[in-house]
Amino acid sequence: MTALALPLAGLFFFRIYENQLIHQTESELIGQSAVLAMVMRREIEAGVSTAVPLGVEAPTPAAAEPYEPIMPTLDLTRDELLGRRPESQPSPAPADPAFVALGARLAPDLAETQRMTLAGFRLLDPNGVVIAGREEVGRSLANIEEVTEALRGRFRSVMRLRVSKHEAPPLYSLSRGTGVRVFTATPVVVRGRVAGVVYASRTPSNVFKSFYDERGKVAAAGSTIIGLALLIGFVFQRTITQPINELRRRTAAIARGDRTALRSPAHYGTAEFAQLSQSFLDMAAALQNRSDFIATFAAHVSHELKSPLTAIQGAAELLRDDLEAQERKMSDADRRRFLDHIVADTGRLTAIVRRLRELARAEGAATGGVTTLAAAVADLGCAFPALRIHSWGDLTVPIRMSVENARVVFAHLADNAANHGATSLTVSARLQGEAVCVTVQDDGPGVSCANRAKIFYSFFTTRRESGGTGMGLAIVRAMLHAHGGSIDLAADGADPPRGAAFVVMIPEAECNPRSA
Known part of the structure; x- marks a missing residue:
């Protein structure tokens, strides 16, 4: 129109x-x-x-002109x-x-x-x-x-x-x-x-008479305008209206929980609408994955909290029943054993809550700041005296992470190594494209083949009896993802494994003096 x-x-x-x-x-x-x-x-x-x-x-004319x-x-x-x-x-x-x-x-x-x-x-x-x-x-x-x-x-x-x-x-x-x-x-x-x-x-001459005299050309021009209008309408319908309606239907379907609506649309329209549709679908998929993660995480948390709470409740009920009985049958040793279980389970609950708080801080960590690996690993020797810390490579290359967040990452890796019986920890770094590749190697027992795919899962631990919460590596991964980095377990073909080696990728800071 x-x-x-x-x-x-x-x-x-x-x-x-x-x-x-x-x-x-x-x-x-x-x-x-x-x-x-x-x-x-x-x-x-x-x-x-x-x-x-x-x-x-x-x-008289101003000048004689022909x-x-x-x-x-x-x-x-x-x-x-x-x-x-x-x-x-x-x-x-x-x-x-x-x-x-x-x-x-x-x-x-x-x-x-x-x-x-x-x-x-x-x-x-x-x-x-x-x-x-x-x-x-x-x-x-x-x-x-x-x-x-x-x-x-x-x-x-x-x-x-x-x-x-x-x-x-x-x-x-x-x-x-x-x-x-x-x-x-x-x-x-x-x-x-x-x-x-x-x-x-x-x-x-009258303009309308001129148009009438040229009525054939005017009719051709009018037909051309109508044809172009229909063509423009068709193009708009294919490139704008149809993609918008498709995106609107996908929005309503995703709101109803239809996961099949996350597939790519049949018609993208213009390049801008294609980018908008893909960005929307990526956002919806990310929110869906986040929702799934929250549901799974809530199930894990409830499971982890249920065991110590059940133990505490059972021990407390036994102590109460013995206290209310006419003739006490529980010895002082049994009573102390139950109280020790209550204290241990309470400590485990405290550790889980503390780790959950650390995980929340890691996922919402501020991503500003610049530091170097040398500054991040400098205090590990004092914090973990049982470990011999060795570092070499491009440790002075600036990384896009504050010194406090970098210390959290490497402190968790060092704590994980120490808790699994390692006596030394080696930190090596090298530039790889626009990121710094850091390898953290310990001399502990390593990770078994059965556990390699599960070590980054929240609450997965092989030290549950000794107070392990299974949250350390999850905190490290969340912290690195917040800064655009990543962490993976290095491949190890030895049997048995020769220590655990983690490969950490951290984006290089733009203020790198070498690239100036």
Whole structure:
């Protein structure tokens, strides 16, 4: 509809086209008047005695040029539209007989010219008296301003209001040019003086008549516009409307929990809509995975908390029953054993809660800051005196992680190694593309083949009896993911495994002096 409405919004085109018709009419009148002025000048030079008085002296051209063109200058939007042409006035003195005879000779030529060109012509003597024309012969037009200007030797063209005898159709109200008539007054200069004026007028062609005359082309243009509008509508429907509707349906389906709606759409539309749709589906998939993770994580947490809570409840109920019994049967050793179980399970619950808090901080850790591996591993020796810490490689390369977060990562890896019986820990680093590849190797018992796929699962631990929570590596992975990094267990083909080796990827900071 917008495309079809554009031609209607372009009605100002009528003004441009009407202005062109005004220019065309003025140009034609200039050419026709120039020919009649030449004929009139030749007749005056040949048939009018030098004793007959001529008009005022004509202005001398500024420079002698081989051509003196008169260009059309009228403009509908700029020039004033004058009123109806004033009526002719009685002549204060009759025209000279020589000019009257000249007018009689040229009158048939004027009538034939008007019949062919539809223009009206008046030939005036040096005083502005009409000497030839269908009407007003013998009357003066010197009172009309364009004629007054021509009698002074200067060409003048004006637009005047045209009052037709017939009422215009309603559609013509859109056109301003239908009520305009163009007038030109061309001086006839003989022997350097104004010897007469060719006064011409004509109504410009009507814009609607021009369209009717070109109705075949107008119909072709209209058909082209309609065809283009239909094509644009089809393209918009395929590239915008259909992808939007598809994305809306996918949104409603995903809100209902339909996982099949996460597949790629059949029609992407434009490149921008393709990116928008893919970004939306990626976001929805990430939220779905996050939801699944939260559900699984909640199940693991409830399972981990249930065991110590059940043990604490059972021990407390036994102690209470023994306390309420008439004859106590539980010995002090049994009572202490149950109390020790309660304290141990309470400690395990405290450790789980602390690890959960650390995991939450790791997933929401601030990702700003820059440090080096040297600064991150500097304090490991003091924090873990049972481990011999060795480090080498590109330890001074800046990494995109604050020193506090880096210490958390390597402290958990060192704690994991120490708790599994390692006595030494080696940290090596090397640049790999735009990241720093860090290998953390210990000399402990390593990871068995059965456990390699599960060590990063939350709450998976082989030290549950000794207080392990299975949250350390999960915290490390969450912290690295928050900074755009990763951690993986290095491949180990030895049997039995020779220690555990982790490969940590940390993005290199942009302020690396080597790349400056």
